[in-house]
Amino acid sequence: MASSTSTSGPDIHLYTTQTPNGIKISITLEELGLPYTVHKIDISKNTQKEPWFLEINPNGRIPALTDRFTDGETIRLFESGSIQQYLVERYDTEHRISYPRGTREYWEVNNWLFFLNAGVGPMQGQANHFNRYAPERIEYGVNRYVNETRRLYGVLNTQLEKSTSGYLVGDRCTIADIAHWGWVTGAFWSGVNIDEFPALKAWDERMLQRPGVEKGRHVPDPHRMKELSKDPAKMKEHAEKSRAWVQQGMKADATKK
């Protein structure tokens, strides 16, 4: 994971933490075999809101990435979908996890990438919030977001049932599969039972067999979702810790202009 020391070519820096959105990027980088330097951002201490970080991502969220652009200057990227598209457009010249621009499969990957970034991610994120981080249990909120996540999982399951390769689009694993994986593998955390979706469950396990997924999921810290799902005491502890900083962050955001 060491970055290049030359003055031309890539110089990728990933600003991240151990979350579904963060590991999309480390998995993408590992699948492409690209060298990169990891900067761990402690979101529980609001490092993502510090002025230097806002210069990279004005939205104050991880993941963010910088690289040496083709003009030799630094390019700053944020929004996980945008970062994934940048990485494959610039570096996946052999189309290992993407398709050539303009092909039918290219656009189909785009469909699923937007489906994740505008659907599964936000809905499941809110399911996590109401299920794990809210100070009180509000059944309406829990049901609204868990049911919507379940509905989206049903759409994914149907797509995978039809797939002959076992991946969302065409004959290979793409950035669309990678974008979904961190979320789907944490279904239990959001209150969704993955056993209801056999094709999606098989895909989750298939993805986990990929060396790039195995390596990238542990960036910047070990990925413990599978272990967590089997240990109710650890789940409680993890929820309590996260609840504290989520609530603190919300208060700070509410008073900011």
Ligand SMILES: N[C@@H](CCC(=O)N[C@@H](CS)C(=O)NCC(=O)O)C(=O)O
């Ligand atoms: N749409 C954004 C979502 C990014 C996001 O919500 N990141 C979370 C971690 S998964 C974060 O940085 N949270 C810190 C905060 O809320 O201040 C993306 O896809 O990159």
